Amino acid sequence: MIELAGIIILGILAQWFAWRFKIPAILPLILIGLLVGPLATLYTEDGSKLIEPIWNGESGLFPGESLFYFVSLAIGIILFEGGLTLRRGEILHVGPVIVKLITVAVVVTFIGAGMAAHWILGLSWQISLLFSGLIIVTGPTVITPILRNIPLKKDVSTILKWEGILIDPIGALVAVLVFEFISAGGGEAVTSTVLIEFGKIVLFGFTFGFTFAKALALAIKSKVIPHYLLNVVTLAAVLGVFVLADHFAHESGLLAVVIMGIIMGNTNLPNLKDLLYFKESLSVLLISILFILLAANINLENLLLVINWETLILFAVVVFLVRPLGVFLSSYKSSLETNEKLFISWVGPRGIVAAGVASLFGLKLVEQGIPSAELITPLVFIIVLGTVLLNATTARPFAKLVGVFLKESQGILIVGSSSFSRIIAKYLKDNDRHVVIVDNNKSNIDKAKEMGLEAINANIYSDDLIDNVELSDVGYLMALTGNTAVNKKAIENFAKQFGERGTYRVISSEEMEDPENNPDDGLFSQTDDYIKLVNLTRKYPEIHEIALNSHEHFEGLIEITKVEPEIIPLFIKTPEGQLEILPNNAKELDVEPESKLVYLGKSFDKEPSKMVVEDQSIKEEEGDKEIEREKNQDQKEKDSGEDSEEDKETEEENDKDKKES
Template identity: 70%
Template sequence: MVELAGIIILGILAQWVAWRFKIPAILPLILIGLIVGPIWAEFLSEDGQKWIEPVWNGQRGLFPGEGLYYFVSLAISIILFEGGLTLKRSEVRNVGPAISKLITVGAGITFIGGGIVAHFLFDLSWELCFLFSGLIIVTGPTVITPILRNIPLKKDVSAVLKWEGILIDPIGALVAVLVFEFISVGGGGGFTKTALTEFGKIVLFGTTFGFTFAHALAFAINKKMIPHYLMNVVSLSVVLLVFVESEIFAHESGLLAVVVMGMVMGNIKLENIKELLYFKESLSVLLISILFILLAANINIEDMLLLYTWKTAALFLIVVLIIRPIAVFASTRGSRLKRKEKMFISWVGPRGIVAAGIASLFGGKLIIQGVEGAEYITPLVFMIVLGTVLLNATTARIFAKLVGVFLTKSEGILIIGASKISRLIGHYLLNNGRHVVLIDSNQDNIKRARELGLEALNTDIYSDSIFDNIELNDVGYLMAMTGNPELNQYSIDKFGKDFGEHGSYRLISKAEIQSNGDLPAEGLFSKTDDYTALMEATQKYPSILE
């Protein structure tokens, strides 16, 4: 009981520490897991036992037999489903050729290069090496965002890193799942006709179950067949059902099924999709907190000693200093990015939660199957994850200054509200070379702003998700221009420190006009210009003339 409660408490504490010190959560989670696991057993325990023993060892342990891997499988299935929900076809089309190439050409270079290097350094089978390289394709937004949150960069650079992390997450997971399934059906040896048939069954059942249940669940939600208060838990149940049913029909096809299900549902017109995403995100935070402490604690000191060789350092340096830059420069060739910006993108490539989670799951399964060399998968991927996160968290800001991509002054403008007056002013500023972002919860206003070529975010002003948008790193001016005076003041109070470095301004209220006092320090325009007056002016004069 103490261990179970301790995992949850330590996990949430690690998440808080990550938030407080603006570091990726995976870092404290894995470190805590290593401390209560192998480090405790080796250096702090009198009887050589871990404080948290994930697997029953005959005397103590949280999960009997293969129970840990069942739990990990179900947890990873939920995390991957949530990742798949965030992948939008429209976003893939709109991100531009540089990012599209990064998640295709760049991922391919990392996959092939990482596999070749791992094979010749550690003399592992080609299958295992390509499983390893498939896992290290993934970067992930959960590690990119905390590292870059407080580094002022040009929007182009921030956008590339942000969208690479978001889009490569489910794609990398899909690649790793397919490679693992190829290894499983081949038994670690030559791939016979039977093995290829089994692999085909996995792909067929995984994609079929994922596609079918995605449409079925979306239909049920849109037709109000599920009451609102049950929507989230029913969705969770369906994800677990898809995973288990797919596994029954074709062993090891469950993860593929939930990834496909998430991707399909994320691209269907679905009511309450945001609410579903928030629920899955909250659940993922809890599962990740528990999962990574368990997985790190399950590592033995012998596994860590496998990495105590020069080959480990060589692999890490080649992945970070050679393979990543080649992938970035090849993918961004012919783009508008400057050489120094490509160098910074090459330097920042931390691997994240999906890589570490799937590595532990697949590594453990392959060990149980008796695949030779499988014991290297988990520690090698954990080494890449921890090494890249530590490297980037400590050096990204310094490297940005060194190569000259660090912005000394934030000139971007954030406008709260996307009404006609906000769009008119935003469009004028955009045409004069300023980076302008509009925020509004009204989808029609957002649509009209985007039709003008403006960057507009459909988000709730009361949400904290705005702080995680690294594309706003170059914003230094804040203009609150809604028709609600209380909301304008709230925006100044909440966002002024982060986005109003050079000034936070708002529209004055009707009460301030009637008071006959001076224009407030943060007041926009003149003493007679409130929201109503400005909207009337835009009706008469729908353009700004100099």
């Protein structure tokens, strides 16, 4: 009981420590596991571990292979949660690179690391290739915390995130095939069996993952499952898919749950957000337990076998030669620049799948009497711990060194997915700005996604957005909801994370009545509130550009928009094509010649230079006409008064004539 409670408590403390100091949680988790496991034998009175994961007759938590059953199921849940976060729309520009990273780079790592292990450490080819198969994977549980804390170009963070999740089942698959080859003793007949096993894993993994995802999505949409059972039913379905696929083809369960997660994550489900919250919390707990257990399961004597210069050289070859070679071959002739390829090459930490599968296969091969099998688990752990430590401490400075660190985050976060928010976001996206819409109204989010926009269904009163990898390059915040309190709260909550370049909100109707006292963070103009923006969008759902000749010309157009209710200024487009958000004190901006004014509403019919002059003449003409109208009105009233007097006199005379007669 004490051991179980201790693992959970230490795991959560490690997670908090990692959050507090902005490092991957795997680092303190492994260190804790080593301290209560193999290293505990150095300071306990009886030379035993404080936590013994496998039951050995006197102590331990899991009898037999039950530890590895638990590890396999837990990894399945973690990978399913990772699959839920993958969106097809993220990979429009980098899809080919990701595909090559999980194919070409896998082959490079498998062959390169295997050759290095064989020649440097003198391991047999079978053990060397098993080692290389296990370190193919890059852990999403490690990469995600790193990406959260480094503002990068969206394509770079997307590549690393997708690679980390998709490559896990592939690495496990390769390791399983090598393990089966070793266990069966090799030979042509065994090779044929291994190829058949490969086909079975792919077939059952894809079939079960796709089928169960569609069935569960249909059940959720049809409301067959009550809301309070949604999370636990999904959990049961994930475990069921994993076990069923694994029954038909050993180790196909990992592939099945990843496919299931991706399919469900890209299906329009009404309660997907609830699933993500639940699975994320569960994943944090499982990761905390797993890393401590697996690190504690290593024996000190095996760990000491791999602490030498040969292992350090192998580590350097894997990290500084094999990984970059795989990345550069995979990204050849892609849109990635050299500095982006270098950063992707640098960030390749191994994670839970490598550690878990290595522990299982290492133990089984030792039981079979395979030479050097006892080195597999500690060797993989050295790679895991080394890559995590390296990337956690150097990713940020290395990003600055190679120039992929975004000094000025140009992405824009728009709070609110109303009709005019979507039109503005679409214009920004068409002009090469990374823009993300956030709204708690799922219907509005779906409309944004139909327009090809990146949209997140989230509540701005929670902290969910802060840890979102996709927002690492966001530096502007535009709060465009119809609720002033929500707009202010959005700026209050997220200005520090997403508003380093500027935070803005639409003004309220009350603030519009007093233009002189508009807020400093007011957006677009001093005379346009949410209602005017929505109404104008309904009438003129278009955004226009008009060339500017000078700063005076710009000021003149801004004055026109103040008196013209059907035109609202939005941005300034510089000659280089950069967009600058217009605050409500837009006239104070320094506008370059040959810039453009971007505006919403009806199109200007005149040339800009003529419009300013004609606008003034129009005002003068209207003033003259108004004076003329007033004069005519006075004359009419005067004439009307004279006519009434004459009529009165005529009436009196008529009455007098009547009396006389």
